Amino acid sequence: MSFGARLESRVRARRSQLVLGLDPEPARLWPESLAAAPAGGRPAERTAAAVVAHCTALVEAAAPACVAAKFQLACFERLGAPGWQALEEVVGRAREAGLLTIADGKRGDVPVTASAYAQALVGSTRGPLGDIPGLGVDAFTASPLMGADALAPLVEAARTAGAGVFVLVRTSNPGAADLQDLTVAGASGDSPAPLWELVARLVDRLGRADAGDGLADVGAVVGATGPAHLERMRELMPRAVFLLPGVGAQGGRIEDLGPAFAPGPAGGLVAASRAIADAHEQVGGDPRAAAADAARRLGEEAWERFGAGS
Amino acid sequence: MSFGARLESRVRARRSQLVLGLDPEPARLWPESLAAAPAGGRPAERTAAAVVAHCTALVEAAAPACVAAKFQLACFERLGAPGWQALEEVVGRAREAGLLTIADGKRGDVPVTASAYAQALVGSTRGPLGDIPGLGVDAFTASPLMGADALAPLVEAARTAGAGVFVLVRTSNPGAADLQDLTVAGASGDSPAPLWELVARLVDRLGRADAGDGLADVGAVVGATGPAHLERMRELMPRAVFLLPGVGAQGGRIEDLGPAFAPGPAGGLVAASRAIADAHEQVGGDPRAAAADAARRLGEEAWERFGAGS
Numbered sequence: 001m002s003f004g005a006r007l008e009s010r011v012r013a014r015r016s017q018l019v020l021g022l023d024p025e026p027a028r029l030w031p032e033s034l035a036a037a038p039a040g041g042r043p044a045e046r047t048a049a050a051v052v053a054h055c056t057a058l059v060e061a062a063a064p065a066c067v068a069a070k071f072q073l074a075c076f077e078r079l080g081a082p083g084w085q086a087l088e089e090v091v092g093r094a095r096e097a098g099l100l101t102i103a104d105g106k107r108g109d110v111p112v113t114a115s116a117y118a119q120a121l122v123g124s125t126r127g128p129l130g131d132i133p134g135l136g137v138d139a140f141t142a143s144p145l146m147g148a149d150a151l152a153p154l155v156e157a158a159r160t161a162g163a164g165v166f167v168l169v170r171t172s173n174p175g176a177a178d179l180q181d182l183t184v185a186g187a188s189g190d191s192p193a194p195l196w197e198l199v200a201r202l203v204d205r206l207g208r209a210d211a212g213d214g215l216a217d218v219g220a221v222v223g224a225t226g227p228a229h230l231e232r233m234r235e236l237m238p239r240a241v242f243l244l245p246g247v248g249a250q251g252g253r254i255e256d257l258g259p260a261f262a263p264g265p266a267g268g269l270v271a272a273s274r275a276i277a278d279a280h281e282q283v284g285g286d287p288r289a290a291a292a293d294a295a296r297r298l299g300e301e302a303w304e305r306f307g308a309g310s
Numbered sequence: 311m312s313f314g315a316r317l318e319s320r321v322r323a324r325r326s327q328l329v330l331g332l333d334p335e336p337a338r339l340w341p342e343s344l345a346a347a348p349a350g351g352r353p354a355e356r357t358a359a360a361v362v363a364h365c366t367a368l369v370e371a372a373a374p375a376c377v378a379a380k381f382q383l384a385c386f387e388r389l390g391a392p393g394w395q396a397l398e399e400v401v402g403r404a405r406e407a408g409l410l411t412i413a414d415g416k417r418g419d420v421p422v423t424a425s426a427y428a429q430a431l432v433g434s435t436r437g438p439l440g441d442i443p444g445l446g447v448d449a450f451t452a453s454p455l456m457g458a459d460a461l462a463p464l465v466e467a468a469r470t471a472g473a474g475v476f477v478l479v480r481t482s483n484p485g486a487a488d489l490q491d492l493t494v495a496g497a498s499g500d501s502p503a504p505l506w507e508l509v510a511r512l513v514d515r516l517g518r519a520d521a522g523d524g525l526a527d528v529g530a531v532v533g534a535t536g537p538a539h540l541e542r543m544r545e546l547m548p549r550a551v552f553l554l555p556g557v558g559a560q561g562g563r564i565e566d567l568g569p570a571f572a573p574g575p576a577g578g579l580v581a582a583s584r585a586i587a588d589a590h591e592q593v594g595g596d597p598r599a600a601a602a603d604a605a606r607r608l609g610e611e612a613w614e615r616f617g618a619g620s
Contacts, residue, residue, distance in 0.1 A: 023423070026437025034438055043440025050439060074419060074426035078435045079442055080398065085391040106419055108453065109384060110483040110560075113333070116384035125388045127336025128344055129360060130353025132389055143418065145455045145478060147485020168455060173420040175457020178512070182505065184492040195492065195505070202488070250420075 224252025248275025534562025558585025
């Protein structure tokens with residue numbers, strides 16, 4: 001079963017389009033997680049243990065309201081080898097909690113290297129000393145800057161694994177305007193359009209669905225902070241899943257995301273990180289309870305607006 | 311001392327502009343390295359040990375002819391936590407051999423995440439359980455797709471560490487043409503230009519040098535496979551170091567790289583991976599000897615052409 005079909009089925013079963021963002025920041029780990037770290041060892045190992053405890057607690061609290069978890073690879077990589085080990089453990093916890101898993105690393109490189117990233121994320125690495133399994137996530141984010149030949153090995157490997165790829169189409173930061181919004185001369189007689197429109201067309205071409213009206217296995221990262229473009233994006237990518245970061249801390253609002261859900265309740269995935277993990281800083285009390293409550297409210301808001309008819 | 315000044319001094323001292331690319335592929339590790347792997351353990355651990363042995367032997371063989379080593383992060387990440395551990399070890403070996411170290415991961419993300427990547431590569435991560443040192447490389451590659459605000463934390467962190475950033479301006483793969491060569495309408499009255507020219511202007515704006523005629527700490531990744539653009543790039547980025555991958559296996563030729571070296575012998579860094587590591591497949595014999603010979607020839611070719619007057 002393709003990623004699009006798997007996602008549709010999971011969204012309906014869990015009645016949620018909410019993605020729990022896991023971007024663990026050592027200075028903001030929940031107190032109970034710090035207490036779970038071993039007393040001895042190197043800071044990297046102790047911090048990685050606390051990160052596992054924090055993410056596990058966060059997953060337990062928020063999972064009932066979510067359909068997926070998104071892992072910010074940078075936050076694990078900065079802890080070195082113990083961080084990568086922690087990432088593997090936390091991916092396992094999310095899976096056990098019934099969540100789909102999305103690795104957010106925005107990778108992109110020349111084809112031979114793109115293949116290596118695909119092995120790391122959704123495939124495995126063969127060699128004379130045995131096969132090495134990758135992270136085994138259900139989807140990952142990728143950068144289109146290096147062109148179609150650089151995306152191809154990522155898409156192929158994902159497809160083989162039944163996984164999905166979310167290509168950066170228009171990101172949630174203010175600097176997205178610097179390159180992604182530049183007007184480019186149209187190819188083959190098309191009229192001039194912003195760069196992100198060309199990337200959107202590429203995403204549409206690359207994706208495949210199990211059935212004609214199903215969701216495709218190549219989706220788009222579309223910042224929830226720039227909802228003005230959503231209708232046009234949906235026109236250009238009618239079957240793509242939109243991964244929508246930027247809700248909450250970055251200012252995006254669920255109510256503005258309507259066009260993402262035109263193909264159905266799984267057409268958009270609303271990603272929130274700090275709005276859930278740091279909810280207790282706003283409302284006080286136990287971090288677990290605050291996170292569970294924030295996730296429930298975000299998940300319900302999206303489902304009530306865009307889950308109807310499912 | 312800034313990265314530009316450090317690089318200039320190292321290039322003159324070693325009389326080399328050659329960068330040894332380390333992209334370890336388990337199926338192509340040297341036989342002696344496979345033999346160095348422990349007999350027991352998981353495939354990831356055994357393969358990581360063989361990768362360390364392979365990269366160490368390669369560094370020992372090629373270092374005398376090189377000024378830097380470039381680590382393809384994907385190739386280490388696909389081995390999981392043991393791979394990241396191997397990366398740390400190999401970075402240490404390269405440093406011991408007198409080489410500057412360049413992490414090639416083409417990272418790019420929203421500012422808060424870009425800061426986390428910077429911590430992983432050139433900084434450290436502070437937290438309540440102690441500071442965690444990053445990889446501590448001398449430079450790294452970065453993607454400009456998300457704009458200036460996403461590059462800023464990378465550049466700031468690198469500058470603080472005396473390190474450098476190489477921004478993707480025009481890459482060495484055929485797909486580079488898909489986005490990077492698109493004609494964009496000029497900002498503020500400039501005439502239309504390819505997208506890579508705008509990125510080049512951004513690189514020029516971001517970089518800083520210790521002295522007016524010194525090399526800047528923000529450089530450009532410029533595929534050696536597209537030398538037609540080099541003169542224009544040098545015009546747009548007069549003080550940037552050009553990191554030039556694609557020599558050898560990808561078809562780039564050192565003789566075509568002249569404009570890169572206009573600001574001096576350290577203006578260009580010629581990166582070669584398979585042309586050195588797999589040289590024995592072409593010429594036969596001992597892989598170490600073949601690698602040492604290939605590196606010496608490539609290094610001398612560049613130095614004889616572009617090291618003159620130094």
